Amino acid sequence: MKVSVPKEQAPGERRVALVPEAVQRLAGSGVDVIVERGAGEEAGQTDAAYEEAGATLGEGLTGEVVAKVAPPSPEEIAQLAQGSVLIGFLNPLGAGDTVRALADRGVTSFAMEAIPRITRAQSMDALSSQATVAGYRAALIAAQELPRSFPMLTTAAGTVRPAKVLVLGAGVAGLQAIATTRRLGAVVQAFDVRSAVKEQIESLGARFVELDMGLEDAEDAGGYARALTEEEQDRQRELLAEVIGQVDAVISTAAVPGRRAPLLVTEQAVENMKPGSVVVDLAAETGGNCALTEPGQTVVRNGVRIVGPLGLASTMPDHASSLYARNVTALLELMVKEGNLVLDFEDDVIAGACITHDGEIVHEGAKKNSIAPARAEPGPSAEGIAPARAEPGPSAEGIAPARAEPGPSRKAPPG
Numbered sequence: 001m002k003v004s005v006p007k008e009q010a011p012g013e014r015r016v017a018l019v020p021e022a023v024q025r026l027a028g029s030g031v032d033v034i035v036e037r038g039a040g041e042e043a044g045q046t047d048a049a050y051e052e053a054g055a056t057l058g059e060g061l062t063g064e065v066v067a068k069v070a071p072p073s074p075e076e077i078a079q080l081a082q083g084s085v086l087i088g089f090l091n092p093l094g095a096g097d098t099v100r101a102l103a104d105r106g107v108t109s110f111a112m113e114a115i116p117r118i119t120r121a122q123s124m125d126a127l128s129s130q131a132t133v134a135g136y137r138a139a140l141i142a143a144q145e146l147p148r149s150f151p152m153l154t155t156a157a158g159t160v161r162p163a164k165v166l167v168l169g170a171g172v173a174g175l176q177a178i179a180t181t182r183r184l185g186a187v188v189q190a191f192d193v194r195s196a197v198k199e200q201i202e203s204l205g206a207r208f209v210e211l212d213m214g215l216e217d218a219e220d221a222g223g224y225a226r227a228l229t230e231e232e233q234d235r236q237r238e239l240l241a242e243v244i245g246q247v248d249a250v251i252s253t254a255a256v257p258g259r260r261a262p263l264l265v266t267e268q269a270v271e272n273m274k275p276g277s278v279v280v281d282l283a284a285e286t287g288g289n290c291a292l293t294e295p296g297q298t299v300v301r302n303g304v305r306i307v308g309p310l311g312l313a314s315t316m317p318d319h320a321s322s323l324y325a326r327n328v329t330a331l332l333e334l335m336v337k338e339g340n341l342v343l344d345f346e347d348d349v350i351a352g353a354c355i356t357h358d359g360e361i362v363h364e365g366a367k368k369n370s371i372a373p374a375r376a377e378p379g380p381s382a383e384g385i386a387p388a389r390a391e392p393g394p395s396a397e398g399i400a401p402a403r404a405e406p407g408p409s410r411k412a413p414p415g
């Protein structure tokens with residue numbers, strides 16, 4: 001089996017799908033890797049390092065299997081061989097045109113967003129690996145933007161108090177943001193509508209914010225948050241506005257599968273904040289958790305900085321690529337038998353992640369999306385797929401089908 005790795009072309013995309021370490025591991029399974037010159041440059045991987053690991057330098061898009069990070073452009077799709085296999089973030093719920101073009105081209109495509117979040121596929125969970133990076137970077141942005149110190153400083157000139165941070169949404173990215181802000185010495189509190197995360201938040205040394213919302217629990221059968229009713233949302237925003245007014249920095253990461261990011265930080269809440277405070281809105285890519293967020297920009301309102309970063313995982317391309325490469329390698333290992341490409345569609349992971357095959361769109365959610373006109377924002381139409389989320393990368397729209405094994409498959413919190 002031959003896997004080729006192109007240099008990513010999407011603006012701002014600095015990651016690469018396979019790193020030399022992955023090339024070496026795949027060689028053990030009889031997989032030959034062809035890498036386009038300069039493909040790993042921005043992620044700190046030289047052509048020489050790839051060659052040393054056993055890769056050949058050559059065409060990136062013409063292989064039997066092509067491993068990518070960002071969704072392919074029309075020009076890239078035109079270069080893929082008919083009948084070839086493409087693996088990468090494909091944005092199957094948002095990019096109907098891309099999915100249709102892949103089907104028309106006769107490409108068998110697998111979306112990293114669509115890999116079922118089951119225990120067996122944890123090593124392939126690129127949404128989680130990239131969300132971990134995004135959560136970490138968001139914490140650093142908050143520390144950098146804040147005109148105050150995160151840790152308490154005791155100096156000859158006196159003592160400064162530690163910063164107070166509120167993390168909204170304690171999924172993969174949120175837990176990493178909590179762990180990182182804690183390590184930097186901030187006093188951290190966090191809120192999530194799923195009460196199951198209380199223990200995880202506390203185990204990281206943060207306080208779980210209890211809001212008197214009259215809500216039992218908002219976790220659905222798959223372990224994800226359900227969408228709140230209008231009334232519940234209003235109550236949540238009202239109660240949160242008070243808490244937000246007391247902190248120096250808010251890092252918001254809340255997402256609901258198949259929907260626009262919930263609005264949690266209102267204009268009023270921002271007005272409650274002290275000048276110099278910061279909101280880092282990781283949900284900027286999917287509509288934002290803050291009413292004032294402008295994707296990719298920093299807005300200043302009453303001295304409060306509202307940062308809406310995009311493609312955060314790409315801002316740490318070395319480790320983001322290493323983790324992503326391990327995810328891709330684990331998926332590739334499911335596809336190779338005695339050195340040959342064998343796609344077993346009886347396998348839940350292969351079947352669940354497949355978007356196009358034999359000239360057809362085979363993924364239900366992607367099929368629906370490809371019929372409906374392209375949406376500016378992810379809507380509630382997602383089927384068997386979690387939606388756009390704060391991360392990963394410029395491809396943004398995350399997807400994760402209903403998890404077959406919710407409870408025991410949960411990941412331990414980072415940190």
Ligand code: NAD
Binds near residue numbers: 131170174264
């Ligand atoms: P996500 O990106 O879909 O959402 C981020 C967080 O926002 C979630 O914790 C969600 O509960 C929260 N949220 C939604 N609406 C909110 C609101 N109105 N107010 C406050 N918070 C709100 O989530 P994710 O990071 O992909 O993870 C979701 C769950 O899946 C977690 O339980 C995680 O541990 C689990 N998970 C399991 C696996 C696995 O089993 N393989 C892998 C990854 C994640």
